[in-house]
Amino acid sequence: MKFDDLLKLPQYSLPYAEKEQILLDGLNELDEHHRRNCPEYNRLVSVLWPDYRKARTLAELPYLAVGLFKSHRLCSIPKEKIFKTLTSSGTTGQAVSQIFLDVETAQRQSASLSRIMTHVLGPNRLPMILVESSALLKDRTRFSARAAGVLGMMTFGRDHFYALDEKMDLDEKGLHAFLEKVNGKPFFMFGFTFMIWQYLYQRIADRSVDLSQGILVHGGGWKKLQELAVSNDEFKRRLREKTGLSRIYNFYGLVEQVGSIYVEGDNGYLFAPNYADVIVRDPLTWEPAPMGTPGVLQVLSLLPLSYPGHSVLTEDLGIIHGIDDSAGGRYGKYFSVLGRIPKAELRGCSDVHASQVSG
Amino acid sequence: MKVQQLVPRAEEVVLEEILAGLRDISGGTLSPLAPEILEFCANFSRALFKDAEAKRFPELQALAFWMRKSELERLRQEFDRLNTKSTLPVPRGLVFHVPPANVDTIFMYSWIMSVLVGNRNILRISPRAAQQTTIICRVFNDCLEAAGEIMRRNTVMIRYGHEQEITAAISAVADVRVIWGGDASVNNIRAVRIPPHCKELAFPDRxxxxxxxxxxxxxxxxxxxxxxxxxxxxxxxxxxxxxxxxxxxxxxxxxxxxxxxxxxxxxxxxxxxxxxxxxxxxxxxxxxxxxxxxxxxxxxxxxxxxxxxxxxxxxxxxxxxxxxxxxxxxxxxxxxxxxxxxxxxxxxxxxxxxxxxxxxxxxxxxxxxxxxxxxxxxxxxxMGKALTFNRYWDGYDLLAEMIRHVYVE
CATH class of the missing domain: 3.40.309.10 (Aldehyde Dehydrogenase; Chain A, domain 2)
Structure with a gap:
């Protein structure tokens, strides 16, 4: 099955065995493509997997450490074909990932994202609240992953309303006006998990706004909320109690694989879309970990043509909970993300180690 | 300036008072390899060997072994050879040690090379220091209880992060500054001024x-x-x-x-x-x-x-x-x-x-x-001796670096 045919299939409708075969064929092709066109990828595969020819299972596919996108320019297209460069939103001084997109890859990303979002939002574009500062998109020359994420999501809504002002203060008046205008009909909300908590949830009084018709999609990681001991369940419960918002979907995604995001299903777990899959690896051996055992997440995606990001070993820990047997009726693997691998300090004479995993 | 002291007692102290105390020589000073020093080190070694908690850490056992009486005796004999007919070795004064955060015993080796030849010492202990450091400080303080006044006033260990004003205050009165802990630490601390006569030993990344x-x-x-x-x-x-x-x-x-x-x-x-x-x-x-x-x-x-x-x-x-x-x-x-x-x-x-x-x-x-x-x-x-500490380290003879030679004709 070709990528275009896959796009036409309803999301999460493929039984895993069938999906696995489709992904395997597609990823084997991508692996060959990147080995031919990206010398760095080819070198890594030939040294790390010297006898590798072709994968017979998804777990056999070579994978790249996500940190390489920060230190090396990994690209499978000639320079003149680069249409857009994405960078991760690292803090000052940190190395950022650089992802090179050509037109085709960018199109695949938006087509894929669209199929995933349609599954959550339905076929019609809804009025949309962005829990973001209106200032975020003013500087279009700097294309951070955050801005790219927001721009990508904006296309799935209409009549956009930025809930935060330039100082990140909640625009309550504007919010009430927006809600009045939608007049009890469904609307779409998008934002980063921590911003929703800090700038929306914590700034509004109990039951002062009614968001019960909202569909909230949020992502960006749980690091800051973990520090506040707020779990996904707690996040959902508290938002529902305060605002009536009950359709809340977390998602997981990387700038290295824009477009293939993993959205939360009704059972609270994340699901792999048709074009993507996850493997959890045992950090001691890098062998696939048994289901239910935590390990390092590897993400597979059919989207990346212009850079070798089709199989990436992340720096996140996750657990796969099941395959094909979720209560909500979705097919495929479902999993949860436990957050970044906790940074342990190796001992040693030196206080600063340039080569340690950063970010 | 208030700082957290670990040795001689775990308590909050005023840095200026501590520094004044270290410079106050009215209670007498120690000459190189003075019996009080050797006795204290040997006692510390014995106490560390016996300590139930310290037994669990091989690096603490290695430290105890290294500071045992016979080894110190050997060092004393080696030290005697630094004497010549017309030169007399004397301590340099106050040594400021900045050990690395994450090799848990280096600070003690740095300290012993300095104290053996009679210097007074102030050590910065990182807030990130591991359990081994806590054990060492506890055993060290216990041994100080039994030691004489002059040893009790010899050494102060304080815990602080990267506060430049503390580093600056100590550096201003130091006669030797010893920086362990990587290129970044060496560069950061080197930016803090030392007195013109002060000598600096730096141990960068290797x-x-x-x-x-x-x-x-x-x-x-x-x-x-x-x-x-x-x-x-x-x-x-x-x-x-x-x-x-x-x-x-x-x-x-x-x-x-x-x-x-x-x-x-x-x-x-x-x-x-x-x-x-x-x-x-x-x-x-x-x-x-x-x-x-x-x-x-x-x-x-x-x-x-x-x-x-x-x-x-x-x-x-x-x-x-x-x-x-x-x-x-x-x-x-x-x-x-x-x-x-x-x-x-x-x-x-x-x-x-x-x-x-x-x-x-x-x-x-x-x-x-x-x-x-x-x-x-x-x-x-x-092979097998990579980590064994020795007075010769990073090209320095640490014992010799910690003394001045007074020439007498």
Whole structure:
């Protein structure tokens, strides 16, 4: 099955065995493509997997450490074909990932994202609240992953309303006006998990706004909320109690694989879309970990043509909970993300180690 | 300025008062190798050997062993040789030690080299310091209780982060400043002024390697080979391979075929040793190593890589002429097959500190040092002794660095 045919299939409708075969064929092709066109990828595969020819299972596919996108320019297209460069939103001084997109890859990303979002939002574009500062998109020359994420999501809504002002203060008046205008009909909300908590949830009084018709999609990681001991369940419960918002979907995604995001299903777990899959690896051996055992997440995606990001070993820990047997009726693997691998300090004479995993 | 004191007592103190106390010599001063000093160190060594908590940490046992009475006696005799007919060794005064946060015993070695020759001491202990440091401070304070006034007033250890004003206040009154802990720390602290007469010893980031004569290794019986693996393990894994003197590059000297055969046996034995000792690298260490290995493959002449499992990773180099000295630690070895030791000499750089060896004679190593003529490498010791502290470190004679020579005609 070709990528275009896959796009036409309803999301999460493929039984895993069938999906696995489709992904395997597609990823084997991508692996060959990147080995031919990206010398760095080819070198890594030939040294790390010297006898590798072709994968017979998804777990056999070579994978790249996500940190390489920060230190090396990994690209499978000639320079003149680069249409857009994405960078991760690292803090000052940190190395950022650089992802090179050509037109085709960018199109695949938006087509894929669209199929995933349609599954959550339905076929019609809804009025949309962005829990973001209106200032975020003013500087279009700097294309951070955050801005790219927001721009990508904006296309799935209409009549956009930025809930935060330039100082990140909640625009309550504007919010009430927006809600009045939608007049009890469904609307779409998008934002980063921590911003929703800090700038929306914590700034509004109990039951002062009614968001019960909202569909909230949020992502960006749980690091800051973990520090506040707020779990996904707690996040959902508290938002529902305060605002009536009950359709809340977390998602997981990387700038290295824009477009293939993993959205939360009704059972609270994340699901792999048709074009993507996850493997959890045992950090001691890098062998696939048994289901239910935590390990390092590897993400597979059919989207990346212009850079070798089709199989990436992340720096996140996750657990796969099941395959094909979720209560909500979705097919495929479902999993949860436990957050970044906790940074342990190796001992040693030196206080600063340039080569340690950063970010 | 208030600071947290750990030694002589755990309490909050005023830094200015502490510094005034250290400079107050009305209670007398200690001459080099004074009996009070030797007695205190020997008592400390005994107490550390006996301490139930300290027994669980091999590096604390190594420290206790190093400070035992007979070793101190040997040092005293060595020190006597620094005397000449017309010079008299005397202490330099107040020594400010800035040890690294994460090798938990370095601060004590730094301290002992200084206190032995009669200096007074103030040490910065990092807030990130591990449990071993707490144990040392506890035992140290207990021993001070029983010691005389002059020893009790000799040493202060305080805990603080990177507050420049504390570093500046101490530096302003120091006669010697000792900075351990990597290029970044050395540069940061060096930016803080010291008095014109103050001397500074700096221990920046270093790199270490190991060399084995293949034919001698292959001639060993199985028991001896396993012993080599155990020695190499101690050198390498004790501080997660992040100690400056832990080998990161392993060079086999011999024909390619023989070296490749020897390496296969050695790595198998080493891996067994790693498992036997229960060395465990966590997920972050594993990920770090995998990323480091990948980067090394892209940036260096790596011809093959073995991830035996994540506790032992080996990257085979095609040449070592421009070896990048960056390293990830946690059981990662670069490996190279050299025809002879001259090849090794070509790659040695300023940053190289310790060369551990097996299958060579000390005279051959001396010849190598002669050939290098100061280009790099400050210690050449048999395999198994990479971490064994010695008064000769990083090219310094620490005992000699801590004294002044008064010339009398």
């Amino acid at each position: 790199y270490s390697l190991s060399v084995v004569r293949t034919s001698n290794y292959l001639a060993l019986d199985e028991t001896k080979r396993k012993d080599v693996a155990a020695q190499f393990y101690n050198d390498t894994y004790w501080f997660d391979q992040m100690a400056c003197s832990s080998p990161r590059l392993l060079v086999w000297c011999g024909s390619k075929e023989e070296s490749s055969k020897a390496s296969a046996i050695f790595l198998r034995d080493l891996h067994e040793e790693v498992q036997r000792r229960g060395y465990a690298l966590d997920a972050s260490g594993s990920m770090n190593k995998f990323t480091f290995l990948s980067r090394a493959i892209l940036d260096q002449p790596v011809v093959s890589a073995q991830q035996v499992d994540n506790q032992l990773t080996v990257a085979q180099l095609e040449n070592i002429r421009h070896l990048d000295r960056d390293h990830c630690g946690g059981g990662f070895l670069f490996q190279y097959y050299a025809e002879g030791i001259e090849v090794l000499a070509q790659c040695v750089a300023r940053k190289d500190q310790t060369l551990t060896y097996f299958g060579f004679e000390p005279s051959e190593m001396a010849a190598l040092a002669q050939l290098l003529n100061g280009r790099g490498i400050d210690r050449i010791v048999p």
